[in-house]
Amino acid sequence: MAKKIIQRFLPDHEKIKNNKSLKIFGSLLHDANLWHLNRRSARGAFAIGLFFAFIPVPFQMILAAAFAIPLRVNLPLSVALVWITNPLTMPPIFYGSYLVGATILGQHGQAFSFEPTIQWLINSLSTIGPAFMLGSLVCATVAAIIGYFGIDILWRLSVVKAWKNRHK
Template sequence: MPATRLARRLLPHPDTLAKTPGLKWLGHYLSPRPWLWVAHRRRVALGVGLGLAVGVIPLPTQMVLAAVVAIACRANVAAAIAATWLTNPFTLVPIWSLAILLGRMTSGHDGPIATPAMLEIDWTAPLSWGPALLGWIQALGKPLLIGLPLAGLLLGALAYLAVYIGWWAVIRGERLRRLRRRAQR
């Protein structure tokens, strides 16, 4: 099955969204703006890139922010929202490690990032939580705050390229297969 047909089959139609309780506003907004929902290579790739770039930054409203950014950039909204799911508890450590590395490289931070003793918290003494958290923020704060947006930009750009080139490769393979079938007839 061609990739575009599969994408169209998986994505709900804006009219379906307009009938779904809680998502009616989205369906009514997307119906007159099909470019925000269409399964097009550039728009989906841009949506994935934007969603991952927004999803890297730890916010409680990642999906809403990704949808707003996708609408502003005329990217695929569903792809942007789905890309925020790539940042989860399993991928948090590698993404934050990349962010800290990028933050250290750009800020020139030379001190220790975090030692096991620094990350140790005495859970039985709530008064020690504040100083422990403050020490952790002082050790990670500047590199992490600088590195998270940089990691978002880097991972978003890589995701855009991966989706764009991958989609192009699938379309190219389908065309070659069709040409071979025609040549065999």
């Protein structure tokens, strides 16, 4: 059941293999284990995808693929999960990451105002940057752990439910 639900949302293998940004991996994309969906590959893909979704860097899909290939987890799932942070969800997720980092560093009440300029970005790296990066790393790690164990539990429950239905 869990496998069917996940497969419904996964992009086509050929579409991913022909993605321009993933061409740098060349023949590594032809490993059949990268496209196979089982409990092990799904939980690893969830961990990788969720981790890189919370890391504020460009090319998150390439980073997720770069980790999915040597770990031999489901590539489409790990690449698709980084889109949790999309243009609509980035502001609240990254602001939440900043708040987590500020709380850990004890920087409460630090006011800032956003300006869409390069100068503001450079100045912000020294003021809110450390809290933001620490918070992003903490949130990424927590999301990866929850994703890893969460999909493992859901997968096991799905298998138990299928076995019970067969016995009826």
